[in-house]
Amino acid sequence: MPELAEVEHVCRLLRREAAGHVITDVSVVEDSIVYGGVSPRTVSGRLKGRMLVDLHRRGKYFWMELDRRPWPLFHFGMTGWVDIYRAASERPRFLKLELVFDHGLHAGFRDARRLGRIKLLDDPAHEPPVNRLGFDPWHNPPALAEVYALLRRRKAPIKAVLLDQKVFAGIGNWLADEILFQARIDPRRRADMLSETDARAIHRVMKRVVRKAVEVDADDSRFPPGWLFHVRWGRKNAQTRDGHTIRYIEVGGRTTAWVPALQK
DNA sequence: CTCAGTGTTCAGTG
DNA sequence: TCACTGAACACTGA
Numbered sequence: 001m002p003e004l005a006e007v008e009h010v011c012r013l014l015r016r017e018a019a020g021h022v023i024t025d026v027s028v029v030e031d032s033i034v035y036g037g038v039s040p041r042t043v044s045g046r047l048k049g050r051m052l053v054d055l056h057r058r059g060k061y062f063w064m065e066l067d068r069r070p071w072p073l074f075h076f077g078m079t080g081w082v083d084i085y086r087a088a089s090e091r092p093r094f095l096k097l098e099l100v101f102d103h104g105l106h107a108g109f110r111d112a113r114r115l116g117r118i119k120l121l122d123d124p125a126h127e128p129p130v131n132r133l134g135f136d137p138w139h140n141p142p143a144l145a146e147v148y149a150l151l152r153r154r155k156a157p158i159k160a161v162l163l164d165q166k167v168f169a170g171i172g173n174w175l176a177d178e179i180l181f182q183a184r185i186d187p188r189r190r191a192d193m194l195s196e197t198d199a200r201a202i203h204r205v206m207k208r209v210v211r212k213a214v215e216v217d218a219d220d221s222r223f224p225p226g227w228l229f230h231v232r233w234g235r236k237n238a239q240t241r242d243g244h245t246i247r248y249i250e251v252g253g254r255t256t257a258w259v260p261a262l263q264k
Numbered sequence: 265c266t267c268a269g270t271g272t273t274c275a276g277t278g
Numbered sequence: 279t280c281a282c283t284g285a286a287c288a289c290t291g292a
Binding site: 112115154155156253 | 282285288290
Binding site: 002003006060075076077078079113115116117129163165172173174175177235254255 | 268269270271272
C-alpha cells in the first residue's frame with residue numbers, strides 16, 4: 001500500500017529500529033528490473049559494513065543515509081514493502097534485498113510485481129528522480145495561492161493532476177480519491193476550470209488527509225470512520241456510510257472511486 | 265482462465 | 279518543448 005503515508009511509516013520504523021546500527025550482512029536477489037542492471041556484487045559491496053545514519057523520504061521515494069556514499073534509494077511501486085524480522089527463516093516471499101544489522105534485526109525489501117526500484121546514488125535528494133518531484137504535502141505543503149496557480153496551468157482532469165508526482169509528490173490513487181471525495185469535487189473536472197473555492201478545499205483537505213494518515217502510521221483501521229477508504233474497495237454495490245452510491249470510472253488512466261451524489 | 269491492480273515511464277499526438 | 283493520453287511493464291491473487 002505504498003503512497004506517501006505508508007512510505008513515511010516505513011521510514012519511521014527503520015529509523016526507530018535500525019538507525020545507528022551497522023549493516024553486517026547483505027543478501028541481494030538478482031533482478032535486472034528492480035536494480036536496473038546494477039549487479040548484486042556492487043549492491044552488497046556498497047552496503048556491507050556501513051552504518052545507517054538516518055532515513056529520508058520525498059514523495060513515494062525514500063533513501064538511507066549511510067556513513068559513506070553512495071546511498072540506497074527505494075521506490076515501492078505497487079507491491080513493494082519492507083518487513084522487519086529477527087531471523088533469516090522469516091524471510092518474506094519475493095525478497096529482493098535483505099539487510100542484517102549488528103543487533104540482529106533483519107530488514108527485507110520485497111516486491112512481487114517488480115515495479116519497485118532500488119538504486120545507489122551519491123546524493124539522492126539532489127539528483128533524479130527525487131529532484132524532479134513536486135511538493136511533498138507532508139514535508140512542504142504548498143500555500144493556497146501556489147495550489148491555485150498550479151491548477152490553473154493544467155487542463156487535465158483534477159484526478160490526473162493530483163497523481164502527477166511533479167506537482168504533488170506522494171499522492172497515489174487512494175489518496176487522490178480520498179481528497180476529492182472529502183473536498184466534494186468531481187474527479188473528471190479540468191483542473192484549470194476549478195474555482196478558488198475548489199482550490200481552497202483541495203488545499204485544506206489534502207493537508208488534513210495526509211496529516212491524519214501519517215499520524216496513524218498509515219494503519220487504515222485507524223483512519224476516521226467517514227473516510228471513503230473504508231468502503232471504496234468493494235467494487236460492486238459499494239456505498240458510503242450514509243448510503244450514497246460509489247461509482248467506479250477510469251480517470252487519468254486509473255480506476256477512480258467517487259460518489260456522484262456528493263462530488264460536483 | 266480472465267482480469268484488476270495503493271505506480272512510473274515512454275511513445276505518439278496535438 | 280510541453281501537455282496529455284494510453285499502453286507497456288510483470289506478476290499475483292481473486
